[in-house]
Amino acid sequence: MYLADQLIRASGYHSFSYADISKPLEVKNAAIHYHFATKADLGLAVINQTRNNFLIQIEEWAELSPLEQLQAFVNLYMDISQNNLVCFMGALGPAYTSLPDIMKEALTQASDEIRAWVSSVLSKGKADGIFSFQNASQDQADVIITSLLASLILNRVTGEAIVQSTSQLLINNILA
Amino acid sequence: MYLADQLIRASGYHSFSYADISKPLEVKNAAIHYHFATKADLGLAVINQTRNNFLIQIEEWAELSPLEQLQAFVNLYMDISQNNLVCFMGALGPAYTSLPDIMKEALTQASDEIRAWVSSVLSKGKADGIFSFQNASQDQADVIITSLLASLILNRVTGEAIVQSTSQLLINNILA
DNA sequence: GTCTATATGTTGATAGAC
DNA sequence: GTCTATCAACATATAGAC
Numbered sequence: 383m384y385l386a387d388q389l390i391r392a393s394g395y396h397s398f399s400y401a402d403i404s405k406p407l408e409v410k411n412a413a414i415h416y417h418f419a420t421k422a423d424l425g426l427a428v429i430n431q432t433r434n435n436f437l438i439q440i441e442e443w444a445e446l447s448p449l450e451q452l453q454a455f456v457n458l459y460m461d462i463s464q465n466n467l468v469c470f471m472g473a474l475g476p477a478y479t480s481l482p483d484i485m486k487e488a489l490t491q492a493s494d495e496i497r498a499w500v501s502s503v504l505s506k507g508k509a510d511g512i513f514s515f516q517n518a519s520q521d522q523a524d525v526i527i528t529s530l531l532a533s534l535i536l537n538r539v540t541g542e543a544i545v546q547s548t549s550q551l552l553i554n555n556i557l558a
Numbered sequence: 559m560y561l562a563d564q565l566i567r568a569s570g571y572h573s574f575s576y577a578d579i580s581k582p583l584e585v586k587n588a589a590i591h592y593h594f595a596t597k598a599d600l601g602l603a604v605i606n607q608t609r610n611n612f613l614i615q616i617e618e619w620a621e622l623s624p625l626e627q628l629q630a631f632v633n634l635y636m637d638i639s640q641n642n643l644v645c646f647m648g649a650l651g652p653a654y655t656s657l658p659d660i661m662k663e664a665l666t667q668a669s670d671e672i673r674a675w676v677s678s679v680l681s682k683g684k685a686d687g688i689f690s691f692q693n694a695s696q697d698q699a700d701v702i703i704t705s706l707l708a709s710l711i712l713n714r715v716t717g718e719a720i721v722q723s724t725s726q727l728l729i730n731n732i733l734a
Numbered sequence: 735g736t737c738t739a740t741a742t743g744t745t746g747a748t749a750g751a752c
Numbered sequence: 753g754t755c756t757a758t759c760a761a762c763a764t765a766t767a768g769a770c
Binding site: 392394397466473479480490494522525529530533535547554 | 570644647648651652653655656670692693696697700705711712714720724727728731
Binding site: 585586588589592593 | 735736737738739
């Protein structure tokens, strides 16, 4: 599970095999199939675990200010970049059309959850007077999410710390 | 070539096979190998063709104003979204670590070219007084590029027209 | 330049013993 | 719950005829 997650975020759903998981665990691939009948089941489990982790996180952040919540969200991407990975949406999203249906559904639900939360944080911050922006909260949220997501991708392609500069800019841009 | 490009932008380098190309063309896979000895050669050709197209494009845009140039750049993403694809960087970047070395190099060079051009357009626009932003041109360019790139990804995952709203917001944000 | 034929490896997956 | 053994399908790639 943990390994599958790392492998997916390292290079995607189609780039890893049961052998990549069973070998490091010093187990046979049949053992993996016992826990996850098909590869789609494994992929789905990874998505849903990530969704669940996110829901737990934002629950823990409930008492923070909108700015602190946004900072905490950005820090998720920082952590991922330090492991030289991309986020699960960036890893699975581009191959969306080639994913099993059950993974597509879960991925779409995940995007809904993330977008709704960021949007709500921005709305609250705007109402509190800490954030200031002209556009709809959802549009502003989408700019932040998409930029962070692809910053992780460009981090690896360019070898530069793109996510560092973009995340700072994105936050500064909406500070009142 | 054209087909390989479409297939890569549809779901990535690892998701298509020689059969996906030879069948629609009503040819045998050996015929493809004649033109591209290895799959890596084919992938490299797709990247370099895209790079070349981009260099030709910005050459044609040379006489436009910085704002028009930025608009033209954004329109590239609009066109891609209408075909329900992602850009080649979004398709190949997440799988970067699993790509053949020759493709990695070309992809890194492509990112350098794109980032440098957008950054230069923003610099010119700022000098001309049409653009206004606080941060380094490269950082501002990176926010725009990453947001557009991942907007195409989220377009497909969410089924919504994310790239429409984000691109408008990104341009409005830097207008003087 | 495309074909047939084939080599060689890997994939996800299953049956049945322990 | 993990093993051995095996499967069919598919992958990339090559040799040699036309």
